Amino acid sequence: MPEIVDDKSEHCIPFIVEHIKQHRQQYEDRGESPTPFFVGLNGVQGAGKTTLVTTLSKTLASPPHSLPTVVLSIDDLYLPHSEQETLARSHLDNPLVQHRGQPSTHDVGLGVRLFDALAKSETNIRLPSYDKSAFSGSGDRRPGNEWETVNAEGKPAVEVIVFEGWCVGFRSLDDEEAERKWRAAKAEYESKGAEYQGQLGKLQLQSVLFVNAKLREYDALTDRFGAFVHIDAEDTQYVYAWRLEQEAALRATRGTGMTEEQVVRFVNGYYPAYELYTDRLRNGIFGDEKDKQLRLVVGKDRKVKGVVKI
Numbered sequence: 001m002p003e004i005v006d007d008k009s010e011h012c013i014p015f016i017v018e019h020i021k022q023h024r025q026q027y028e029d030r031g032e033s034p035t036p037f038f039v040g041l042n043g044v045q046g047a048g049k050t051t052l053v054t055t056l057s058k059t060l061a062s063p064p065h066s067l068p069t070v071v072l073s074i075d076d077l078y079l080p081h082s083e084q085e086t087l088a089r090s091h092l093d094n095p096l097v098q099h100r101g102q103p104s105t106h107d108v109g110l111g112v113r114l115f116d117a118l119a120k121s122e123t124n125i126r127l128p129s130y131d132k133s134a135f136s137g138s139g140d141r142r143p144g145n146e147w148e149t150v151n152a153e154g155k156p157a158v159e160v161i162v163f164e165g166w167c168v169g170f171r172s173l174d175d176e177e178a179e180r181k182w183r184a185a186k187a188e189y190e191s192k193g194a195e196y197q198g199q200l201g202k203l204q205l206q207s208v209l210f211v212n213a214k215l216r217e218y219d220a221l222t223d224r225f226g227a228f229v230h231i232d233a234e235d236t237q238y239v240y241a242w243r244l245e246q247e248a249a250l251r252a253t254r255g256t257g258m259t260e261e262q263v264v265r266f267v268n269g270y271y272p273a274y275e276l277y278t279d280r281l282r283n284g285i286f287g288d289e290k291d292k293q294l295r296l297v298v299g300k301d302r303k304v305k306g307v308v309k310i
Contacts, residue, residue, distance in 0.1 A: 009055040019227040038224040041164040043231035046242025068156045074165030076128045077106040081140035094207040104214035121157045170277040172215040200275040228293045236274045284310040
């Protein structure tokens with residue numbers, strides 16, 4: 001797998017720092033103590049998200065910024081294994097929920113409680129943790145005694161929260177728009193057959209509408225963001241090649257990893273959400289509020305080709 005060089009933080013750090021300054025100034029102008037600042041970060045799987053958030057957290061926590069920062073992943077909000085199994089069994093005709101990944105397979109309530117605690121700077125907050133290797137790769141939530149604690153007594157309180165994930169920031173569509181997108185994809189699938197590259201057109205409408213309805217609950221998290229970064233691929237089909245590279249590297253270094261066929265099946269399960277929600281993401285998740293979103297467009301080599309402030 002080619003080395004992922006961080007050419008993204010140079011664009012993201014000044015953008016985020018400026019919004020943190022504005023956030024803090026608004027509170028100081030009112031004579032109030034600033035609340036912690038939430039940053040959302042979305043990136044197509046394999047685009048270099050992990051490398052970026054590592055640099056972001058280290059830079060923000062170090063001088064001259066010196067802002068205690070924590071990185072949270074939406075992956076750590078996945079339902080426990082037993083609840084995921086219950087969800088799958090109760091919707092056997094919906095392939096989107098037979099495994100973790102799509103909206104509806106996260107514990108949004110847990111995320112909301114966590115965000116509330118961080119926003120209030122409560123003490124001894126425990127951060128959920130998920131073990132993707134449990135149950136032969138199906139995954140399960142780790143026991144609470146293995147969760148990291150932040151805001152421990154006598155320690156600096158977290159001032160910046162970076163919330164990252166492949167579907168972070170996705171906004172649901174109204175049912176009519178979701179159906180229009182599905183019908184267009186279905187027509188393309190029926191006309192192209194084996195040459196069709198998407199996945200949306202292969203699904204039943206009720207499966208799509210179920211996930212879309214569940215995504216509305218995620219607004220309780222998305223609405224917290226004071227700034228948002230979107231690592232966007234010139235072509236979302238790159239996710240297949242990037243994931244294949246990641247698994248090949250795992251097989252080479254650890255002796256285990258998904259086969260190419262397993263990778264394709266795995267990515268297929270996520271891909272309909274890219275087809276449904278990428279346009280909204282590219283147009284901006286904050287509605288009429290401007291300049292709060294940064295879009296980094298990357299090529300197949302994962303390097304930044306363009307930067308757009310929305």
